[in-house]
Amino acid sequence: MAFNYNWNRRTFLGTLGALLGTLFSGRMAFALPPKARDKAAPLSGFGSTGNVYEELGVTTVINGQGTMTVLGGSLMRPEVEAVMAMAGRHFVSIPDLEVAAGKRIVEMLKLPEGYGAIVTSGAAAAMQSGLAGILTGDNPKFIEQLPDLTGLKSEVIIQKSHRNPFDHQLRSTGVKLVVIESREDLKKAINPQTAMMHFTNFADNEGQIKAEEWVKLAHENQIPAFIDAAADTPPVSRLWDFANMGYDLIAFSGGKAIRGPQCAGLLIGKKDLVAYALLNNSPHEDTLGRSQKVGKEEIVGMVKALESYLKEDHDALNKEWQRRLDYISGQITRIPGVTTSFPAPEIANHVPHMHIKWDSARIALTPREAAAALRSGKPSIVLASGEHGEVLSMNSFMLQPGEEKIIAQELGKVLKSHAA
Ligand SMILES: *Cc1c(COP(=O)(O)O)cnc(C)c1O
Numbered sequence: 374m375a376f377n378y379n380w381n382r383r384t385f386l387g388t389l390g391a392l393l394g395t396l397f398s399g400r401m402a403f404a405l406p407p408k409a410r411d412k413a414a415p416l417s418g419f420g421s422t423g424n425v426y427e428e429l430g431v432t433t434v435i436n437g438q439g440t441m442t443v444l445g446g447s448l449m450r451p452e453v454e455a456v457m458a459m460a461g462r463h464f465v466s467i468p469d470l471e472v473a474a475g476k477r478i479v480e481m482l483k484l485p486e487g488y489g490a491i492v493t494s495g496a497a498a499a500m501q502s503g504l505a506g507i508l509t510g511d512n513p514k515f516i517e518q519l520p521d522l523t524g525l526k527s528e529v530i531i532q533k534s535h536r537n538p539f540d541h542q543l544r545s546t547g548v549k550l551v552v553i554e555s556r557e558d559l560k561k562a563i564n565p566q567t568a569m570m571h572f573t574n575f576a577d578n579e580g581q582i583k584a585e586e587w588v589k590l591a592h593e594n595q596i597p598a599f600i601d602a603a604a605d606t607p608p609v610s611r612l613w614d615f616a617n618m619g620y621d622l623i624a625f626s627g628g629k630a631i632r633g634p635q636c637a638g639l640l641i642g643k644k645d646l647v648a649y650a651l652l653n654n655s656p657h658e659d660t661l662g663r664s665q666k667v668g669k670e671e672i673v674g675m676v677k678a679l680e681s682y683l684k685e686d687h688d689a690l691n692k693e694w695q696r697r698l699d700y701i702s703g704q705i706t707r708i709p710g711v712t713t714s715f716p717a718p719e720i721a722n723h724v725p726h727m728h729i730k731w732d733s734a735r736i737a738l739t740p741r742e743a744a745a746a747l748r749s750g751k752p753s754i755v756l757a758s759g760e761h762g763e764v765l766s767m768n769s770f771m772l773q774p775g776e777e778k779i780i781a782q783e784l785g786k787v788l789k790s791h792a793a
Contacts, residue, residue: 434753435776437767439722440604440629444755447632447771450681453674457634460673467656467669474672475647478639481679484616489647491640492627492672493654496603498665499624499640500542504529505661506649507569507597507622508546516653519661520547526568530559530596534579535572539601543571546661555581556590563594572600572620575721588619597621597646603638604721606630609687612679615641622646627671630724630770633678637671690770691725697769697777698727704781708788710735722768729765731788738791740765746787747780754780 415421419428426433440447449457475490484490493499508525509515515525529543530551540550550571551562559582570591577584584600591598598619603626605611615623620642627637640650654662695715702713710732717726731738738746741762747754756767769777 432753434748434755435773435779436771437754437756437769437776437780439724439768439771440626442628442635446626446628446635447630448773449634449674450632450678452681453633453678456677457670457674460670463669465669467672468651470669470672471651474676477676478641478679481676481683482613482616482641484613484641487644488616488641489644490642491647491651491654492667492675493624493638493640493650494636494665494667494671495628495638496601496624496626497539497542497638498654498662498667499622499638499650500539500599500601501545502650502654502662502665503599503622503624503640503642503646504543504546504548504569505653506646506651507599508548509653510649511652516657517659519653520545522547526566528562528564528566529569529571530562530567531571531573532576532580532582535576537573537576539603540571540573559590563596567594567596570596570598572598574600574602574605574615575718577720584615585618588621591621592619597643600624604629605723606682607687607691607723609683609685612641622650627675627678630722631678631682633682634671634674637667637675637678639675694769695725697772698725698767700777701767701769701781701784702727702729705729705785705788708736708785708792710792711788724768724770726766726768729767729784735793736788736791737793738788743784743787747783750783750787752779752783754783756780756784 419425422428434444436444438444471491474492478490478492479488482490493502505516505519508522509519527548528551529548530553531540533552533554536550536552544550548568551567553559553562570587572584572587574584582590588598599622600615600620601624602611602615603624606625607630612625622640622642625631625639625641627633627639628635640647642650653660655664655666657663698715705711706713708731712730714728714730715725716728717723739762740758743765744756744758747756756765758765767780772780
């Protein structure tokens with residue numbers, strides 16, 4: 374399948390039709406409910422133009438910032454949309470489906486013996502229900518009582534540089550985060566109330582204790598270790614590296630580089646802990662995780678997304694992403710004073726990135742102003758301008774075919790219009 378895919382009704386239904394045609398040809402078609410057979414029926418009313426966003430009056434953007442949840446994460450491959458549509462045609466036991474999908478995921482990723490997986494509504498949900506499961510086990514009373522921790526362990530240890538907004542999901546279980554920096558701090562912090570040791574993978578280079586040592590120290594103290602690896606593919610090997618390292622629980626986003634359903638994620642881990650996490654999650658009602666419902670469509674879509682992601686030619690993708698940036702760089706560095714550099718993050722969103730700078734004496738515009746001008750332009754383009762507005766930066770892995778040309782052209786216009 375082509376990497377890039379412009380979503381519209383015709384291509385979606387076309388792909389779906391083709392897939393259903395192959396899968397359910399001949400005799401099989403009669404076994405399908407009527408709805409599945411009238412797949413080509415044209416839409417009327419909402420959606421009939423093929424652009425639901427335009428119909429609602431919301432502007433779509435060209436995404437040069439990456440897999441940002443606030444922009445919709447990523448775009449699913451057509452075959453993922455197709456299996457989600459198939460999933461939506463039948464009723465099924467969700468707990469049974471979770472177990473079966475988990476089994477398939479474990480096989481696909483060739484995870485070590487004793488590992489299981491479930492599909493959650495995202496990496497954030499995997500963090501909350503993973504920790505909830507560690508706290509409660511399979512005790513129904515404990516599951517119902519969360520976030521009241523009476524009678525339960527109540528502390529999670531985390532390195533100071535690993536704190537980030539997503540640890541709210543850990544705190545939502547009622548636990549206290551015990552923040553440490555050194556190995557000495559860690560030794561002192563461990564006590565009978567310690568439920569888990571949490572590791573944020575993107576912060577690996579910032580903490581004194583690295584991923585491999587963290588899990589080792591946790592296990593020396595009989596404490597389960599969790600790693601948040603939400604945005605840590607590529608490389609694809611991350612999907613099994615942390616299980617091989619021995620981490621008890623591992624969270625990934627489904628709707629980032631894997632391009633699964635936007636409301637999906639993976640919780641991978643020791644079978645018993647994954648089972649306890651599921652007990653703390655939807656569809657079970659008197660649970661903390663009931664608010665993180667994951668549907669049959671997302672569960673099935675996540676299986677397909679992983680299958681496609683594993684088959685992808687990752688080197689070729691990387692080259693294509695770099696080619697797009699090189700194209701933009703080639704165009705805009707023709708403007709006197711404009712320079713580019715390519716500092717890819719080592720961990721998390723490990724894909725080609727580009728920083729764009731210019732001589733402010735020649736072009737009277739801050740990076741933030743440039744980003745704002747692109748955002749309010751037509752078409753609207755989203756690039757980043759750094760936490761402190763210090764540099765205009767972008768990546769290209771969420772661009773659709775040809776969008777690199779539009780970015781080069783529009784950014785060129787903005788820069789030239791402020792040139793002395
Ligand atoms: C995106 C992200 C999350 C949340 O993932 P979702 O799949 O959107 O729930 C958690 N942690 C980190 C580090 C992330 O980048």
